[in-house]
Amino acid sequence: MSCRRPRCAGRPQQRVLMKNVFSCLISALALVGIAHAGELKPARHADFPRYTYALTWQPGFCSTGGGCLPGQSHEVKIGLHGLWASEPQSLIDQNVPVRQWWAQGCSSFPHVTMVPALPDALQQQLRQFMPQLQDDLQLHEYVKHAQCFGFPAQQFFATALSMRQAAADSGFGHYLLEQAGQTRSREDLQDAFAKTFGTDQRRSLQLQCGKDAQGRNVLTQFWFTLQADKLAAFPAAESFVNTPDGEYEDSCAQPFLLPDW
Incomplete structure (x- = not known):
């Protein structure tokens, strides 16, 4: 993100100038956060492997x-859904089924719901790259998948955005973009x-598929299972690990279309 002169210099009035400078400073801080996003560490319940x-x-x-929503950006094909910790060992020891963990997330622990406070620049990036739904996906992701671990909200989302960019810039990301409008199979993508x-x-x-309004089988999501202690290495080979059988959820057994906008 660059602070072009019209936005950052603005008009000569002092208050406007200071507001613009502050906006640019926040943008720069957000980018600094993204640059060091791989250092994400849970403060609580860190006993999870993936x-x-x-x-x-x-x-x-x-x-x-x-x-x-109607305002959804059509400039982005590879978007961000979330970053989800696997079931903590403390819940496994209590015989909490993994399906229950995926359904309940942080509500499995006593907590007070925290609404993440994020800089405007980071919120703008999230609006660009996350699906814009009737229910706020950004809030949902933090409340369900992040708050109970004590992840700082800004660092959590900056990490997820940084990883999205790395995936989109990879050969795999380029491959997906080249397939827009084509029908492919699970094996092709694997x-x-x-x-x-x-x-x-x-x-x-793991791939997720669904039916569009025309009844076509279309790709909707793709998930990576990662080793928790190798998150900072993503997308290096050592960061990936096979999804355990009880957690494998791939709904793209049949060939699917990668639709374009």
């Missing part, structure tokens, strides 16, 4: 279910994934 990092294929995601990242952990990649 993350699921969820990205969306925006044209497919927004064409299924309730769809996205092959491209394994080749790009040099990994044999093919079941790290």
